[in-house]
Amino acid sequence: MKEFFQLMRRFVSPYKRYVMAAVVLNILSAIFNVFSFSLLIPILNILFKTGDPDKVYSFMEWGSGDIKDVAVNNFYYYASRMIEVFGTSTTLLWLGLFLAGMTLLKTACYFGSSAVMIPLRTGVVRDIRIMVYSKVMHLPLSFLSDERKGDIIARMSGDVSEIENSITSSLDMLLKNPILIISYFATLIITSWQLTLFTIVVLPVMGWIMGRVGRKLKRKSLAAQNKWSETMSQLEETLGGMRIIKAFIAEDKMISRFVKCSNEFRDATNRVAMRQSLAHPMSEFLGTVLIVLVLWFGGSLILSDASPIDAPTFIFYMVILYSIINPLKDFSKAGYSIPKGLASMERVDKILKTENPIKERPDAEHITEMKEGLEFRHISFSYGTHEVLHDISLSIQKGETIALVGQSGSGKSTLVDLVPRFHDVQKGEILIDGKNIKDLAVKDLRSLIGNVNQEAILFNDSFYNNITFGVDNATMEEVVAAAKVANAHEFIMESEEGYDTNIGDRGCKLSGGQRQRISIARAILKNPAILILDEATSALDTESERLVQEALERLMKTRTTIAIAHRLSTIKNADRIYVLYEGRIVECGKHEELLQKNGYYKRLNDMQAL
Template identity: 50%
Template sequence: MNYFKKILRFAKPYKSFALLNILFNVLYSIFNVLSIIIFIPTLGILFSTQKKVFDAPIYSGIGNLQGYLEDSLNYLLTQKVTNEGPLAALAFICIASISIFFFKNLFRYAAMYVLAFLRTGMVKDIQDSLYLKTLDLPLEYFSESRKGDLMARMTSDVKEVEGSIINSLESLAREPITIIIVLLSMLVLSAQLTLFVFIFLPIAGFLISIVGKRLKAQSLAAQKETGTFLSFIEETLGSLKIIKGFNAEERLANRFTESTSRFKKIMISVVQRQGLASPFSEFLGVTVVIAVLWYGGSLVLGNESALSPQEFIGYIGLFYTIINPVKAITTVNYSIKKGNASAERIFEVLETINPITDAPDAVQKNTFDHEISLKNISFKYEDEYVLKDFNLTVKKGHTVALVGQSGSGKSTIANLVTRFYDVNKGEILIDGINIKVVTKKSLRNLMGLVTQDSILFNDTVRNNIGLGKENASDEEIMEAAKIANAHDFIMELPNGYNTNIGDSGNKLSGGQKQRLSIARAVLKNPPIMILDEATSALDTESERLVQDALEKMMQNRTSIVIAHRLSTIQNADNIVVLQKGNIVEQGTHEELMKSANGYKKLVELQTLG
């Protein structure tokens, strides 16, 4: 129930709707009881056993309220029968019954109507919280977690919480109220018979609760398996070319069907256990009803109770009325246990602590004036250090290129400078200020990022470029595209800047996508530019256009360039050659070519290639 309580936190903004729902449910429950009680005098009229009261009753206080109400109704019916005949009294009861049933269902609808605001509002807020948390989580979290599993938590788990927990809120609000009001009415009719009922109901409730003990564990396993096969789907959709190219369809299909088979086995058990709840509770309910019929009937037939035959029939009607709420509450117990598993998975994400947060005294850094300095930094993703006691200075207006074999730590440096990860040791300073005491937003506002993989969105060209600057004008977007050598090909698209580029920009070539990424960075106009192998995946013609765009963009800016193709960084102010996280040499292109160390060998190998 712990996670159920946590989910209820999302109900706080909608407490006014919850209070209205409770009010309408109270009114519904009162009219629900009246809809049963109203038939007691009807039976009395039909069988001529109705108590006759010829004198108007006098109200003598709350202690005699029940007797006063009964005598008032009997006096009214006696007057009807005496003056207009039994049919008139029966017609009066029928009209009253229709009115009572109308208000009963009106208040039931009103309760559901206001609950809709609570239910849909809570679902929206849970989804919003999950999405905002996803945006806030560090990149490290996504390298350790399956994307498909996270998608499952945001979709199927939220849906399960809505179906199992949030939809149970109505039952939790209505059924206990109904049970209390019906039980009070039953006590008024016959305290002796109601005490007999109290013996059986707890026993039935205990037996029903035994059925659902393992439901939460099974539901949790089912939701985890859902995350697994959603991950397969996500990976498959992103890797179809490789799967087909390596004829791996059958192997992937086998892995997927193994996952769905496990899910099927778990869900069979869950559904079977859920399915047992309703018939089992109904059987127990009928057993209790038969016991009440036997005991109550013996009281009426033995003249051991003041309960009249029509009141006994009305009592049985009230008892039937209480069975459905009791069954609903037991079903709610199953639903909450099932939904609790999904709620647990949701809160695993929401309660994940992000280690990369703004310090309490973090400052805004709105300008870049002198240099970026990496001082004795060490960093590891897992156990082995990628960088150890690493030092580097990037002066304002200079271009520093990082080169080296894969795994030498080039991209790690870019991730640390942008504070996508935090260093384990040492410090990174910008104008002498540790970036850990600078707000993440202001730090990243100073930087533009162009990566090897052009990350674009299923949106228009305009909106993809416009991501670089909020509320950018059409003229600013167009000027950025011209600097990035993208304007000409954009104008050739079917709808120009309003053309949708498809999922991940798949309607464009690699060079076109990269130039849009550059235009986005140009529009941001940051003083520091970080280029992570921005031309490595391009053909020669596209590389020329992109490289020209990059050179325009880097003018009068500080740039950190991670280079795969060494021909693109010959004009850098400082080329830093890395090997296993260490600097083996650094200098200009001309200086390094005079050396026989790593850089010259890399250039010769690429030239030979």
């Protein structure tokens, strides 16, 4: 329960007023409940004539004696007066109506206490989901490469839903039931301390039995949620790779993998559900055992010569005792539900508590433009123990275009990812206008940089919203101008709704060249000082490449550009070409100079020419 209360402190604080309202309403509900049950004693006395017919009750001043004795005496006084005035039958009717009125007040308070908890429950779940989404947004790209996207989706969907079903749903029970239990126990003690002492001795034994059964539930729930993540990851991979699956006729193989995942998830869920479904019958059985034991003990007291309790009072005691069993059963349900939710919260916390290694200094310097240039100074970088870059040094003056070439895995993409701090430099430093990028505000740094990648990353939205993505307050004229520079305006206007046309999931309604030109238009509209082109034309056909290359050349004219290219024909006019091999710069120069060196670049050029 310690973990549960820590969770409540984290997420329930903004909703304290709902908690306070629920507590007040639950207290009122408990008071009305006890008073409504207390009417059973005079009703039973009247029905079965168990009271002393010769006893005459007189009114006692409040505070003139023990409050219990005074309250009981005065209640019987008023009841006897009503019998004298209205008769037994009418008095019984009035007591019944009073019982119904108290029950109405009790149920109204009960409804109110549940109703005020609904905004809390939904609010906590919304807050957790937003926190997870925001955390994922701010974590570096290395986190997304280490984690499976399907697993992250499972934590935001299945785990957060489990938190709602298990923990927030138990909040109402955990607020209401202690109040009911305390009020009922107080009533039991006032009614008969002997019977209550016996009950207190028996109850802990039953609670211990319930705890033994529920102790392993969190571990089983954690295993079940992990299986759910595997299932979601399998689904995400299938949807993303459907073209390859069909091309290699691997449908049956993927189905068998999914069936295996689903069966494992089902088995894990069955184990959790079996243990959880044991809560109700076990609490029902133990409650009945408790009632039987108290019935035996109370019956023995009544049948003894000097009984401390009469029969109607004993029946009232049993009603209250039976009423306390329901809150105790709800506690046992919460004891089974909460571990499931805590297991899910543990998985969600793996995201929420992940430390972001990309840290911004409190006194970070703000920058709005690049005046001189960009410099890489003795850069080294590793993924784990694998060194990707080793002692890289190069500089780019403002307005220059440099190109990075080399075999796959030589570190080209990693090098450019260090500029916007998608990863942080481990050795050396990157400077803009002589200032270390770690000393700059991350938002300002990234606002200077525009990216056009090999895979055009677009969103399931309109042309207009994709081009203006990340650019606030762009006018339609500016969007059209950017699209014209990117050779995209013509095909946009040929679509059904022009710039308002939806392009489908990841731009699936467009060709590869069209997608790339939309991403170039997006970069043009951003108007960055530094432009990073990561193999922007390598996946295109000849005609699309020509159109995209024209758009890129217009984009590069007034910008500092870093171009990664496998097709050497696209970077012949670069101011300098850096050749990387196994994380090191092995050659540097213009296209013609590098050909004359007859080195690694010449071999790459010859292979492409061949």
